[in-house]
Amino acid sequence: METSKEILTELKEIAPFLGGTAILRPPYGLPAGYFEDFAEILMYRIHLEDAHIPMPDAVQETAEISPLLAKLQKINTYKVPEGYFKAWKAEIPPPENNRPKLVAINTGASPDKRVSPLSRILKYAVAASLVGLLGITIYTINNRNITDPLHGLTTVSDQDMANYLDADDVHWTPGIAPETASVEFTDNDIHTLFSNVSDAELEQYHPDLPLKNGTAN
Amino acid sequence: MAEQTSDTELLALFRDPATKDKAFTEIVKKYQERLYWHIRRMLVNHDDSNDVMQNVFIRVWNALAGFREDAQLYTWLYRIATNECLTFLEQQKKKASISLSEVESGLSNKIRADKDFDANKLEWKLQLAIQQLPEKQRVVFMLRYYDEMPYEEMSKVLETSAGALKASYHHAAKKIEDFILNH
Numbered sequence: 236m237e238t239s240k241e242i243l244t245e246l247k248e249i250a251p252f253l254g255g256t257a258i259l260r261p262p263y264g265l266p267a268g269y270f271e272d273f274a275e276i277l278m279y280r281i282h283l284e285d286a287h288i289p290m291p292d293a294v295q296e297t298a299e300i301s302p303l304l305a306k307l308q309k310i311n312t313y314k315v316p317e318g319y320f321k322a323w324k325a326e327i328p329p330p331e332n333n334r335p336k337l338v339a340i341n342t343g344a345s346p347d348k349r350v351s352p353l354s355r356i357l358k359y360a361v362a363a364s365l366v367g368l369l370g371i372t373i374y375t376i377n378n379r380n381i382t383d384p385l386h387g388l389t390t391v392s393d394q395d396m397a398n399y400l401d402a403d404d405v406h407w408t409p410g411i412a413p414e415t416a417s418v419e420f421t422d423n424d425i426h427t428l429f430s431n432v433s434d435a436e437l438e439q440y441h442p443d444l445p446l447k448n449g450t451a452n
Numbered sequence: 453m454a455e456q457t458s459d460t461e462l463l464a465l466f467r468d469p470a471t472k473d474k475a476f477t478e479i480v481k482k483y484q485e486r487l488y489w490h491i492r493r494m495l496v497n498h499d500d501s502n503d504v505m506q507n508v509f510i511r512v513w514n515a516l517a518g519f520r521e522d523a524q525l526y527t528w529l530y531r532i533a534t535n536e537c538l539t540f541l542e543q544q545k546k547k548a549s550i551s552l553s554e555v556e557s558g559l560s561n562k563i564r565a566d567k568d569f570d571a572n573k574l575e576w577k578l579q580l581a582i583q584q585l586p587e588k589q590r591v592v593f594m595l596r597y598y599d600e601m602p603y604e605e606m607s608k609v610l611e612t613s614a615g616a617l618k619a620s621y622h623h624a625a626k627k628i629e630d631f632i633l634n635h
Contacts, residue, residue: 242600249622250629258597259575261489264568265498270488274480277509278473284510 458482459525466516476516480509483526486599487533493582493594494537496562504540508533523608530601531609534591541587559583574632581631585624592617593624 239258247254291299298305388396429437462482465475487508492501511532519528544558560583563569563576570576582590591610595601603614610617 239600242596246597246625249625252633253578253625253629256574259578261493261579261598262568262573262575263492263496263498263566265488265492269502270481270484273484273488273505274477277480277506278477280506281510281513 460521463516463519463521463525476513479512479516479525483529484509486526487529490530490533490594490599491537493579493598494534494591495540496559496579496583500540504533504536508536511536524605527605527608530595530599534609538587557583577632577635578628580635581628584631585627588612589620589624589627592620593628596621597625 243254243258245254294305462475462479465471466479468475484505488501488505491504491508492498495501495504508529512529519525560580563579563583564571582593585593588610592606595606595609596603601609603617606612606617607614612620
């Protein structure tokens with residue numbers, strides 16, 4: 236350990252004024268007998284923490300430290316208005332009817348609110364069936380094919396139509412098909428319609444048809 | 453050398469459960485004043501210093517069994533005490549949400565609030581001057597000026613090179629001299 240003289244010599248070179256005075260001890264005071272008791276107090280604390288000794292009762296502890304304080308402990312210096320505690324009431328909640336309606340939130344935690352697995356499956360099955368039925372209905376309505384007879388005829392070949400008429404011996408009868416029955420043909424119409432048809436062709440179509448001389452024109 | 457031997461003996465007694473308490477009480481008595489004043493100069497207030505002192509020795513009690521005698525016991529004690537002081541100041545700063553410089557000015561106010569404070573007395577001026585220093589310089593100055601600690605030992609306490617500590621002490625002493633002469 237260096238001596239005070241060496242420290243002051245070093246200091247004098249750096250700070251001549253400070254080094255020129257003796258070491259200035261701190262002027263702080265401390266409680267009388269502090270160092271005499273310190274080790275004992277410290278050891279007490281260490282053993283208390285090490286042994287986990289239960290802390291003494293508050294009243295007993297105060298009485299041991301200061302009997303005067305123990306006597307003063309129960310004297311309350313503060314006062315409250317007379318009858319304060321009798322008049323004091325807790326805030327009364329509103330009557331049952333006026334209470335806002337509470338909506339229970341099913342968290343599934345309450346046993347009485349618990350839904351059995353079977354009921355849950357059944358509920359989902361019914362819902363799924365309804366959704367499926369609704370879907371099928373909508374699909375059917377949207378995709379219903381309204382058959383146009385005239386449109387169908389365009390796809391039938393003349394030969395097929397001829398075969399059908401021959402096989403089923405279908406005769407057109409006025410009155411059955413009012414749209415066509417209402418059409419009245421005049422001789423001029425017949426002539427116009429068959430103007431491009433030769434007699435040979437007409438004869439081929441119906442050999443028994445009595446033809447006038449020349450073409451139908 | 454006699455002091456070192458004595459520490460070795462005390463440590464051996466501490467390791468024996470039968471003499472552990474007695475040895476520790478001896479260690480406390482041997483170092484309490486030096487450590488107290490080191491702590492007090494850093495914290496100014498006696499109650500704060502007493503709390504920190506107790507914490508330091510409780511730490512020592514818990515760690516002394518594992519202390520390897522590579523360093524001197526007093527160096528190790530100073531190191532623990534210094535760290536506890538810095539931790540205490542840091543906690544004060546956090547509690548009050550203030551900067552360290554405000555903590556330092558708070559320490560100056562504590563000095564001025566001392567019932568024996570006399571602004572004309574050199575020793576009080578010195579205390580105020582010390583509190584103006586940055587934290588590291590303050591510790592270095594106090595260990596050198598009051599505790600007369602060699603730089604080699606101080607470097608073990610503060611984990612800083614002896615050269616850097618010498619420079620710190622130089623700056624600190626200059627600032628203190630300026631403060632005393634100008635206030």
